[in-house]
Amino acid sequence: MIKGPRKFRFLFLLGALAAGLIFSGRAIAGESNGTRGTGDMGILIERATGAIQVFETSGQKRLFRISGLGDLSHASAVFSRDGRYAYVFGRDGGLTKIDILAGRIVKRVIQGGNSIGGAISQDGSLVAVSNYKPGGVRIFDSGTLDLVADIPATYGPDGKRSKTVGLVDAPGQRFVFSLYDADEIWIADMTRPDTPKITKFKDIGELPYDALITGDGRHYIAGLFGEDGMAMLDLWNPDKGVKRIMDGYGRGEKKLPVYKMPHLEGWAKAGELIFLPAVGRHEVLAVDPRTWKEVGRIPVHGQPIFAVARPDGRQVWVNFAHPLNDTVQVIDVPSMKIVHEFKPGKAVLHLEFTPRGEQVWISVRDADRVDVYDTRTFKRLSTMDADKPSGIFLTARANRIGL
Numbered sequence: 001m002i003k004g005p006r007k008f009r010f011l012f013l014l015g016a017l018a019a020g021l022i023f024s025g026r027a028i029a030g031e032s033n034g035t036r037g038t039g040d041m042g043i044l045i046e047r048a049t050g051a052i053q054v055f056e057t058s059g060q061k062r063l064f065r066i067s068g069l070g071d072l073s074h075a076s077a078v079f080s081r082d083g084r085y086a087y088v089f090g091r092d093g094g095l096t097k098i099d100i101l102a103g104r105i106v107k108r109v110i111q112g113g114n115s116i117g118g119a120i121s122q123d124g125s126l127v128a129v130s131n132y133k134p135g136g137v138r139i140f141d142s143g144t145l146d147l148v149a150d151i152p153a154t155y156g157p158d159g160k161r162s163k164t165v166g167l168v169d170a171p172g173q174r175f176v177f178s179l180y181d182a183d184e185i186w187i188a189d190m191t192r193p194d195t196p197k198i199t200k201f202k203d204i205g206e207l208p209y210d211a212l213i214t215g216d217g218r219h220y221i222a223g224l225f226g227e228d229g230m231a232m233l234d235l236w237n238p239d240k241g242v243k244r245i246m247d248g249y250g251r252g253e254k255k256l257p258v259y260k261m262p263h264l265e266g267w268a269k270a271g272e273l274i275f276l277p278a279v280g281r282h283e284v285l286a287v288d289p290r291t292w293k294e295v296g297r298i299p300v301h302g303q304p305i306f307a308v309a310r311p312d313g314r315q316v317w318v319n320f321a322h323p324l325n326d327t328v329q330v331i332d333v334p335s336m337k338i339v340h341e342f343k344p345g346k347a348v349l350h351l352e353f354t355p356r357g358e359q360v361w362i363s364v365r366d367a368d369r370v371d372v373y374d375t376r377t378f379k380r381l382s383t384m385d386a387d388k389p390s391g392i393f394l395t396a397r398a399n400r401i402g403l
Contacts, residue, residue, distance in 0.1 A: 038083035038395045041100055042352070044363065044370055045075045045088075048388035052088065054100045057354050057361075057394070060372050060382045064103030070094040070110075076117045076391055078403070080142065081124035083395035087142070089118040095129055097145055100395075107145045111138050119169040119402075126190055128167060128175045135161030137177055139190065148193045155182035166211025166222055166264070168402045170235055178208035178222045185211075185222060185233055185242060204231040204242040212264040213402035214274075214289070221245070223264050223279065230276075232292060245292040246276075246285070268309035268316045270333045275316050277304035284318060286336060298336055301327050306350065310375055311357035315339075319348045319362075328362065330378075340378055344371055352392035363389035 040058045051067040069075075071092035078087050085106065088096045093112035098105055113133035120127050126148060128139045136152040153162040162181035170176050175188045185204050189197040206226025213220050213235075222231045229247040234240060268275040273295065274287040284307050286296040302324030308317050316331040325347050330340040347365035354360075359381065362371045370389050372381045397403040 036101070038100065040354075040395075041083070042361075042392060042394035043077060043086050043088075043098070043100065044361075044386060044389050044393075045072050045077075045391040046387045047072045047075065047365070047390040050090075051387070052086075052098070053384075053386060054098075054103055055384065057359060057372075060359075060384070062384055064100075066098060066103060066105060068105060069096050069108070072390070074116065077393045078118060078120040078127070079393070079395050079398035080120070081398055083398045085142075086393070087118065087120065087127050089115050089129055091115060093131070093133075095127070095140065095145060097142075109140075109145050111140070111147070116163070116165060117167055119167050119175055121169055121175070121190060122171055122173050126173075126193060128169075128188075130164045130167035130177055132163040135163050135179075135181070137164055137167060137175065137188065139175070139188075139193070139196075149188075149190070149196050151186075151188055151196060151198065153179050153182070153186070155179060155184065165209055166220075168211065168213040168220065170213060170220070171217040171401070174235075176211075176213065176220045176233070176235070178204075178211055180207060180209060183208065185220065185231065187235075187238065199238065201233060201238075201242045204233075205229065205244065210264040212267045215269060215401060217401040219289070221264070225279065228279075243292075246287065246294055268307045270309040270313040270316050273333070275307045275309070275331070277307050277318075284316070284331065296336055298331055298338070300331075300338070301329050301341070308351050308353065310360075311353055311355060315375070317351050317360065319351060322347075325349075342378065345369075349390045350392050352394055354394065355396040361392045363392055365389060 040056050043052045043054055050069045050072055053062050054064040055062050070090045072090050074091045076089050086098045086100055093110050093115050095111050096108040112131040116130050116132055118129040126139050127142045128137055139149040141148055153164045162179035164177050165180050167177040173190050178185050185201045187199040205224040208222035209225040211222040218236050220233045230245050232243045232245045274289050276285045278285050284298045284300055284304055288295045302320035304318050305321050306319050318329045326343045329338050332339040344362055345364040345367035349365050350363045352361045360373050360375050365388050370384045370386050374381055
């Protein structure tokens with residue numbers, strides 16, 4: 001039996017411990033009810049309504065719907081370093097910053113007349129927008145959306161402006177993009193945002209229409225619409241200039257009408273190979289990145305738009321252009337053969353894997369829904385209603401170069 005002052009000290013400590021447990025329980029309960037991370041979150045574009053949905057992959061459910069984003073007919077998005085803010089690039093020149101935890105628009109600016117995507121800098125401080133009209137790239141402070149730099153894509157003796165395409169972020173606080181009308185690639189070094197340093201590479205090939213950057217940030221590759229082949233710039237050795245790769249991969253063969261340009265940002269690095277959608281062909285090209293030479297072609301259902309690698313690199317999932325856009329095919333990388341085909345519905349526009357690859361989210365525009373599939377069994381796990389969905393973007397992109 002405890003007596004005297006020791007008894008009071010014991011009772012005090014016991015009470016304090018109980019209070020601490022109660023407080024701790026409330027804190028934990030509050031955390032589960034009101035505080036969350038962003039690691040399993042993403043957004044999907046509702047292209048016809050100027051809205052996005054914010055969702056989580058763990059529960060496969062919608063969290064918010066946010067409207068008032070303008071023309072999202074060719075919209076894309078990037079994320080802040082912490083994954084809290086999404087920057088949505090609209091076709092009407094709108095740049096919108098969204099707080100995905102609060103489900104609200106933080107700020108929206110109309111920075112151009114016709115935009116075609118954007119990128120966020122290596123340190124997360126700058127957001128760049130690629131414009132068709134006026135041709136060029138504009139760069140903004142990611143916190144305030146104040147204009148930091150305006151880079152007009154002028155070329156030729158009369159100073160015409162070119163459409164800019166294939167804008168990506170690169171290591172060294174750089175942005176890289178192509179000039180569609182001028183057949184050029186530019187590097188913008190933003191180490192000093194008030195005075196961008198521009199390096200230009202001319203005569204890189206006819207009509208660069210889109211581009212990708214490899215996951216290590218070393219190689220920038222532009223697809224060429226005006227000729228068969230691609231243009232590759234080694235960002236570790238830019239002084240060596242632009243090199244032509246895959247030259248003439250379709251030359252001498254009957255060309256097909258191009259219903260929709262493939263998105264090179266949907267390229268796939270799987271195993272030791274890179275898989276690229278072939279322009280105007282019913283093929284996916286396999287390329288060895290050590291030599292940048294074609295090592296194989298995989299016949300597919302239609303003209304591929306996205307060739308997306310499952311995160312473990314074992315499979316590449318492919319969707320297609322109109323009129324064969326109701327189908328998804330799965331390529332087994334070791335055998336380079338189609339191992340699964342299914343038809344989610346008309347107008348499959350985008351595929352996005354969760355970071356570890358157990359799920360793939362697929363937008364089916366004409367069915368007004370997004371489907372979630374188990375990538376091991378190919379079983380559909382759930383469906384979420386959406387008004388003409390297109391692009392799907394997960395916050396895991398915040399930690400990857402070029403996305």
